Amino acid sequence: MNRLRGWRLVCLLLAVVLLAVAITDPHYELEQPVYSFMAVVDITRSMNTRDYRLGDLDISRLETVRRTLKEMSRTLPCGSRLGVSLFTERRAAVLLMPVEVCDNYAPLAETIDHIDWRMAWAADSNIMQGLYNTLELMRDLSVREMLNADLLFITDGHEAPPPNPNYMPDLKDFQNQGEWQPGGLVIGVGGDELSRIPKHNQEGEMIGYYGADDVTQVTSFGLPEDPESIEGYHPRNAPWGNRDTSGNEHLSSLKESYLLELAGQSGLDYIRLETPAQLATDIQEQVTARRVERPVRIHFIPAMLALAAVLALYVAVWFRHIAALLISYTIIKRYLHE
Amino acid sequence: MTLNLGVSYPWVLLLLPLVALPWLQMPLDSRDHSCVAALPADSLSRALQIGLAVAGSAAILATLLGIADLHRVEHSIPRVGTGAHLVLLLDRSKSMDNTFAGRRADGDEESKAEAARRLLSEFMQKREHDLFGVAAFSTTPLYVLPLTDRRQATQAAIDTLATPGLAYTNVGDGLSLALSYYRDLPMTGSRAIVLVSDGAATIDFRTQEKLRQYFPELGVRLYWVFLRTSGDRGPFDEPENEQEDTPEAMPERHLHKFFQTLGVPYSAYEAENPQALEQAILQIARLENEPLVIQEKVPRVNLAHLCYALALGALLLLLSAKLMEVRAWQA
Numbered sequence: 001m002n003r004l005r006g007w008r009l010v011c012l013l014l015a016v017v018l019l020a021v022a023i024t025d026p027h028y029e030l031e032q033p034v035y036s037f038m039a040v041v042d043i044t045r046s047m048n049t050r051d052y053r054l055g056d057l058d059i060s061r062l063e064t065v066r067r068t069l070k071e072m073s074r075t076l077p078c079g080s081r082l083g084v085s086l087f088t089e090r091r092a093a094v095l096l097m098p099v100e101v102c103d104n105y106a107p108l109a110e111t112i113d114h115i116d117w118r119m120a121w122a123a124d125s126n127i128m129q130g131l132y133n134t135l136e137l138m139r140d141l142s143v144r145e146m147l148n149a150d151l152l153f154i155t156d157g158h159e160a161p162p163p164n165p166n167y168m169p170d171l172k173d174f175q176n177q178g179e180w181q182p183g184g185l186v187i188g189v190g191g192d193e194l195s196r197i198p199k200h201n202q203e204g205e206m207i208g209y210y211g212a213d214d215v216t217q218v219t220s221f222g223l224p225e226d227p228e229s230i231e232g233y234h235p236r237n238a239p240w241g242n243r244d245t246s247g248n249e250h251l252s253s254l255k256e257s258y259l260l261e262l263a264g265q266s267g268l269d270y271i272r273l274e275t276p277a278q279l280a281t282d283i284q285e286q287v288t289a290r291r292v293e294r295p296v297r298i299h300f301i302p303a304m305l306a307l308a309a310v311l312a313l314y315v316a317v318w319f320r321h322i323a324a325l326l327i328s329y330t331i332i333k334r335y336l337h338e
Numbered sequence: 339m340t341l342n343l344g345v346s347y348p349w350v351l352l353l354l355p356l357v358a359l360p361w362l363q364m365p366l367d368s369r370d371h372s373c374v375a376a377l378p379a380d381s382l383s384r385a386l387q388i389g390l391a392v393a394g395s396a397a398i399l400a401t402l403l404g405i406a407d408l409h410r411v412e413h414s415i416p417r418v419g420t421g422a423h424l425v426l427l428l429d430r431s432k433s434m435d436n437t438f439a440g441r442r443a444d445g446d447e448e449s450k451a452e453a454a455r456r457l458l459s460e461f462m463q464k465r466e467h468d469l470f471g472v473a474a475f476s477t478t479p480l481y482v483l484p485l486t487d488r489r490q491a492t493q494a495a496i497d498t499l500a501t502p503g504l505a506y507t508n509v510g511d512g513l514s515l516a517l518s519y520y521r522d523l524p525m526t527g528s529r530a531i532v533l534v535s536d537g538a539a540t541i542d543f544r545t546q547e548k549l550r551q552y553f554p555e556l557g558v559r560l561y562w563v564f565l566r567t568s569g570d571r572g573p574f575d576e577p578e579n580e581q582e583d584t585p586e587a588m589p590e591r592h593l594h595k596f597f598q599t600l601g602v603p604y605s606a607y608e609a610e611n612p613q614a615l616e617q618a619i620l621q622i623a624r625l626e627n628e629p630l631v632i633q634e635k636v637p638r639v640n641l642a643h644l645c646y647a648l649a650l651g652a653l654l655l656l657l658s659a660k661l662m663e664v665r666a667w668q669a
Binding site: 094099114318 | 347356359360362363394397398401402404405407430474476477478479480481482483484486488490491493494495497498500501502504505640642643646647649650653654656657660661
């Protein structure tokens with residue numbers, strides 16, 4: 001038993017030292033991925049189209065976006081930030097600058113829940129202009145520091161009235177500008193099939209669907225590219241000719257090719273919203289995380305070792321007994337065998 | 339009083355049966371003796387034996403609690419303090435981007451929105467017990483942030499004033515929205531809406547009726563901080579002749595008159611420059627100090643290191659026993 005004595009003393013001393021280390025509450029600077037997003041949500045009428053499903057219910061694109069943003073606030077690693085903006089007309093309005101998602105979850109979720117098409121301060125929507133103005137805002141020096149986020153431009157690509165391609169800004173303006181580069185995603189919302197767009201009254205009650213005559217079907221803004229080639233063109237009386245003005249603008253589907261084009265021009269990535277859970281996961285893979293050092297408490301490591309040392313103090317004797325038993329067992333077995 | 343203790347890793351507590359170990363086995367070394375029965379049973383040895391077992395158990399228990407990360411959870415205790423539930427109702431119309439002089443803001447002179455952002459931020463930071471909500475309006479009312487004690491979130495909402503304004507001024511719907519923040523909220527402390535705008539508009543009759551009903555019903559006071567652009571009219575302006583005295587011609591004056599009929603305490607402040615705005619905000623700060631049952635946050639307290647200290651103490655006892663141990667009978 002004398003050999004054990006020295007060993008036990010060592011165990012005790014070791015435990016004392018390890019606990020002393022644990023008392024200091026040591027930290028380790030762990031590099032953690034965090035994200036910073038400014039979600040710009042399209043709140044124009046077509047976003048009320050119900051072409052997502054939740055269980056047995058048809059839910060609207062906007063409702064799906066709200067669920068997605070809340071899912072993101074829940075699943076993004078703590079330290080990540082999320083802000084909310086609205087898009088309608090030709091620009092984005094910042095509703096809430098990015099805030100840390102864990103500590104501010106409760107108010108942030110309320111803000112997201114209240115995103116509504118009735119907040120739109122104008123009824124039309126020109127997505128290319130909207131994206132252009134949003135990027136311009138994010139580049140603006142006076143707010144760049146405050147925002148400091150990747151853009152999530154969430155839209156179905158449906159524009160009303162149909163824009164005239166001659167009056168479009170060039171999204172490539174933002175590329176290769178050196179100090180500031182747009183980063184983030186265009187997120188496509190909606191189904192592949194054309195669906196009816198619900199019509200609401202000012203109280204928010206649904207009163208039917210938009211019909212073909214309720215919306216402008218073709219662009220009539222400004223001047224056409226080559227007026228002379230349009231049938232029935234007259235500079236004063238019929239600048240857009242007497243062409244067919246029927247169309248499917250009262251129905252809506254995700255304009256994916258258009259959004260892919262916009263994303264490509266502005267140097268953003270494109271991703272499609274299938275379900276809130278899918279998007280919340282995919283987003284963390286698509287967007288490069290920012291790395292921050294976060295101190296992680298590691299007191300449990302020396303403490304666990306100390307505990308092991310203390311336990312050894314008591315069970316070491318048992319090990320000796322068990323070892324002795326095992327040895328005698330093998331010897332006896334071998335002896336019997338011979 | 340509850341202690342509000344919690345552990346972060348409850349599974350560690352599955353190892354708690356280990357505290358029985360010191361009662362099964364002495365940590366000291368045994369010595370051979372020809373006849374144990376011949377040794378007298380002395381109470382000192384007995385006490386020492388129990389004492390060492392207790393120390394051993396305590397060391398294991400405390401270390402386990404430390405590893406499980408024992409802490410006092412963040413909780414709040416009700417306390418009577420002074421404070422208010424304030425909803426900041428911000429004007430996000432385009433004109434807010436101009437300076438008090440009515441020019442476009444440049445490097446030297448801050449815009450009305452920027453001045454409001456700076457001073458409201460200071461105001462909020464000073465009032466630590468208030469709950470702040472934020473609503474905004476332009477052509478439409480914008481729900482921004484519920485009444486919350488999360489300062490960071492409120493700051494993020496106020497900071498939106500740094501971004502360009504939207505369109506027009508629709509005060510009526512903005513006020514209705516701000517009032518809705520107080521529904522389903524227990525009646526405690528003072529409630530006030532701080533309307534910050536640089537213009538006014540007519541409020542339609544239906545909305546006026548609604549506001550006259552809900553302001554007294556919900557017991558909400560109103561402060562109107564009017565950011566006056568030089569050359570523009572303000573709420574206190576008198577008409578030069580009778581024909582001019584219409585809501586359309588003098589919306590500020592008529593809005594002010596309407597606010598006086600709400601049946602709740604109401605004050606208007608006219609600020610023509612950032613200093614005046616600061617004065618107005620200071621005055622509101624002085625008024626909104628009614629006793630209020632506030633939930634004071636008691637932050638989380640880590641107790642792991644205390645556990646380890648306890649365990650260390652127990653181990654030192656064991657260690658001293660160990661060092662006093664008889665080496666051999668012959669010595």
